[in-house]
Amino acid sequence: MASTLTGRRALVTGAAGGIGAAIARRxxxxxxxxxxxxxxATGGARTARELGxxxxxxxxxxASEGTVVNLSSIFGVTGLPAFPAYSAAKGSIANLxxxxxxxxxxxxxxxxxxxxxxxPIARQCSPDEIAVAVAFLAxxxxxxxxxxxxxxxxxxxxxxxxxxxxxxx
Ligand SMILES: NC(=O)c1ccc[n+]([C@@H]2O[C@H](COP(=O)([O-])OP(=O)(O)OC[C@H]3O[C@@H](n4cnc5c(N)ncnc54)[C@H](O)[C@@H]3O)[C@@H](O)[C@H]2O)c1
Numbered sequence: 001m002a003s004t005l006t007g008r009r010a011l012v013t014g015a016a017g018g019i020g021a022a023i024a025r026r027x028x029x030x031x032x033x034x035x036x037x038x039x040x041a042t043g044g045a046r047t048a049r050e051l052g053x054x055x056x057x058x059x060x061x062x063a064s065e066g067t068v069v070n071l072s073s074i075f076g077v078t079g080l081p082a083f084p085a086y087s088a089a090k091g092s093i094a095n096l097x098x099x100x101x102x103x104x105x106x107x108x109x110x111x112x113x114x115x116x117x118x119x120p121i122a123r124q125c126s127p128d129e130i131a132v133a134v135a136f137l138a139x140x141x142x143x144x145x146x147x148x149x150x151x152x153x154x155x156x157x158x159x160x161x162x163x164x165x166x167x168x169x
Contacts, residue, residue, distance in 0.1 A: 004030050004031065004135070004139040004140065004141060005027055005030040005031045005032035005135070005138065005139055006030075006031035006032075007031070008031070008032045008033070008138070009032060009033045009034075009035070010024075010027045010032045010033070010034045010035070010138060011034075011035050011036075011037060012024045012027065012034060012035070012036050012037070013036075013037045013038070013060070013062045014037075014038055014062065014071075015036035015037065015038055015044065015047060016036070016038035016040040016043030016044040016046075016047050017040075017043055017047060018127060019071065019127045019130050019131070020036070020038070020071075021036070021047050021051075021127070022126075022127030022128050022130065022131040023127075023130065023131040023134045023135070024036045024047070024051060024055060025051055025131065026128065026131035026132060026134070026135045027131075027134075027135055027138065028051060028054070028055055030135050030139070032138075033054045034051070034054070034055045034056075035055075035056050035057070035058055036048055036051075036055060036056070036057050036058075037057070037058045037059070037060040037062065038057075038059065038060070039059070039060070039061050039062070040059075041059040044057045044058075044059060045057050069134050069137050069138060070093050070096065070097050071093075071130075071134075072090045072091075072093040072094065072149070073086070073090040074151060074153045074156050074157060075087050075090055076089075076090025076091040076092075076093055076094060077091070077094075077149070077151070077157060078157070079091070094149055097147065097148075097149070098147050123154075125152060125153070125154060129152060130152055133150055133152045137150065
């Protein structure tokens with residue numbers, strides 16, 4: 001099967017480790033040329049070495065940069081009690097994604113958002129399961145998908161009450 005991202009270039013921020021590194025690995029596997037960026041210069045350089053060619057690293061503080069696929073959280077949809085700042089920041093990503101989508105339309109940029117949850121139905125989500133969603137959103141297969149939120153939460157949002165046993169409201 002042909003790689004879906006051959007000829008594409010991707011910039012993955014926050015990719016020294018965690019989900020960002022998994023996304024970079026997946027995009028490389030799908031044929032993209034990948035630049036990873038992170039505020040952690042040591043960790044970023046180490047991850048780029050591990051991922052190998054054609055992955056390069058650039059130390060950067062993304063507080064001054066933009067993104068196309070934004071990584072949010074299920075708690076940007078439901079809110080997480082006792083974490084108002086996190087919930088507000090993640091919730092704002094949905095609106096930012098929609099706003100940037102309309103502003104970027106003239107430049108043919110498509111804004112998408114992947115929302116990750118730590119507690120899906122019966123187990124934790126793996127970084128690779130987030131990475132495959134990002135790879136899809138970045139691929140030509142998603143050419144008519146834009147300005148949307150794609151929850152990657154194992155049915156998390158389908159639950160009427162997200163609290164588990166012993167976590168009464
Ligand atoms: N891990 C989870 O269970 C989970 C769940 C829901 C949402 N998320 C979201 O997914 C994203 C990644 O999560 P993770 O678990 O991989 O996090 P992580 O902490 O493992 O990785 C985050 C990376 O971002 C880098 N970083 C932080 N500030 C930066 C800046 N200003 N400029 C450049 N790089 C910077 C860090 O150095 C680090 O390498 C986050 O936005 C997180 O909120 C994660």
